[in-house]
Amino acid sequence: MPTLPAHYRKLVIHELTGDFRTSTSVTTQAWVDPGPGQVVVRNRWAGCNAIFDKNLCRNRIRYVDVRPPYDMGIESVGEVVALGPGVTALREGDAVATTRLGTGYREYQVAEVERLIRVREATPEILTLVPTGISGMVGLERIGELRGGETVAVSAAAGGLGHIVVQVAKLAGSHVIGLTGSDDKAALLRTLGVDRVVNYRREDLRRVLAEEYPRGIDIAYDSVGGEVFDAFLDHLAMRGRLVISGHTSDFDKPVEALAQPRIYHKLYWKSASVRAFQNQAFREYFDDAARRILELYYGGRLRVLVDPTPFHGLGSIADASEYILAGRNLGKVVIRVAD
Numbered sequence: 188m189p190t191l192p193a194h195y196r197k198l199v200i201h202e203l204t205g206d207f208r209t210s211t212s213v214t215t216q217a218w219v220d221p222g223p224g225q226v227v228v229r230n231r232w233a234g235c236n237a238i239f240d241k242n243l244c245r246n247r248i249r250y251v252d253v254r255p256p257y258d259m260g261i262e263s264v265g266e267v268v269a270l271g272p273g274v275t276a277l278r279e280g281d282a283v284a285t286t287r288l289g290t291g292y293r294e295y296q297v298a299e300v301e302r303l304i305r306v307r308e309a310t311p312e313i314l315t316l317v318p319t320g321i322s323g324m325v326g327l328e329r330i331g332e333l334r335g336g337e338t339v340a341v342s343a344a345a346g347g348l349g350h351i352v353v354q355v356a357k358l359a360g361s362h363v364i365g366l367t368g369s370d371d372k373a374a375l376l377r378t379l380g381v382d383r384v385v386n387y388r389r390e391d392l393r394r395v396l397a398e399e400y401p402r403g404i405d406i407a408y409d410s411v412g413g414e415v416f417d418a419f420l421d422h423l424a425m426r427g428r429l430v431i432s433g434h435t436s437d438f439d440k441p442v443e444a445l446a447q448p449r450i451y452h453k454l455y456w457k458s459a460s461v462r463a464f465q466n467q468a469f470r471e472y473f474d475d476a477a478r479r480i481l482e483l484y485y486g487g488r489l490r491v492l493v494d495p496t497p498f499h500g501l502g503s504i505a506d507a508s509e510y511i512l513a514g515r516n517l518g519k520v521v522i523r524v525a526d
């Protein structure tokens with residue numbers, strides 16, 4: 188076991204500038220002993236959620252009120268290093284994944300035992316699954332009402348969320364259309380079994396959908412928004428479901444006002460629907476999805492993509508965040524918090 192420090196480092200928002208780099212700084216935190224039912228986890232790897240973080244830095248997450256100094260980071264994977272009184276379910280050295288706002292971008296965290304997910308090893312791959320992959324699975328299965336044999340279209344398909352969504356859809360026997368913006372990512376999507384890869388910089392998405400999918404899409408899983416959302420909406424099949432899982436393309440832009448027919452003209456005669464999925468609202472599905480997604484991964488049925496670019500230390504999170512926002516990532520971006 189490592190020697191436990193009197194102080195450790197964490198990343199906080201010290202000012203709400205709207206920009207990650209200028210809003211955040213690394214600060215120190217005094218060691219806090221775990222209380223009854225708690226443990227201390229040494230974070231080894233943290234997952235980067237650039238859009239969420241940028242929204243935090245502008246206080247635009249609807250369910251929190253950010254008052255600096257504010258602790259950041261959601262998911263991490265690491266090892267238990269200290270047990271609180273009465274804790275018998277875990278031992279020092281056990282590998283665990285944790286997901287809770289304010290606990291990811293720091294070297295150590297105090298955590299309640301019931302919110303830890305036991306994993307075999309504290310590896311970056313786990314961060315593609317907990318909670319990102321879990322969100323994708325819940326969004327697709329529960330909100331999109333995934334059933335076998337349908338056509339599923341996924342935007343940002345090679346991203347942290349998207350690459351899990353396409354595989355969950357394939358495992359259910361769907362025909363999958365995957366959107367991406369680069370040839371490298373397109374090649375990778377083919378290796379994941381995506382049936383029709385659309386590089387939207389080379390092909391016109393609307394034309395592909397109109398010519399190759401005249402019956403329409405049964406599930407459109409969208410986290411990009413803007414014109415991709417519009418194209419998906421116009422090409423839903425009878426009883427099609429369009430899941431809004433994010434809107435990367437315009438999340439930090441002024442809201443665009445469009446003159447369009449009311450949305451029910453596009454939906455009613457198809458009995459189609461548009462549904463929003465924000466993981467906080469569907470926590471009741473998470474334990475089941477966590478168990479199943481880890482089972483798929485450990486059983487070798489799910490490939491996970493960790494972006495190969497190294498980000499080391501709390502000081503590198505701003506770089507990681509900008510890297511994602513520039514659309515350069517391939518899979519989940521992780522930060523090595525400790526060796």
Ligand SMILES: NC(=O)c1ccc[n+]([C@@H]2O[C@H](COP(=O)([O-])OP(=O)(O)OC[C@H]3O[C@@H](n4cnc5c(N)ncnc54)[C@H](OP(=O)(O)O)[C@@H]3O)[C@@H](O)[C@H]2O)c1
Pocket residue numbers: 235236237238239319322326343344345346347348349366367368369372410411431432433434435436437464465466467511512513514515516517518519
């Ligand atoms: N609903 C939920 O509960 C939930 C949970 C987790 C994440 N999310 C959301 O899901 C989305 C994906 O998150 P992620 O962390 O997995 O990110 P990501 O998909 O790994 O990265 C974003 C990707 O979006 C694509 N993209 C398309 N248009 C873009 C544009 N205008 N600017 C920048 N990128 C663009 C890029 O891929 P291409 O080059 O291939 O287009 C880019 O790599 C985000 O909107 C996030 O907020 C939602």
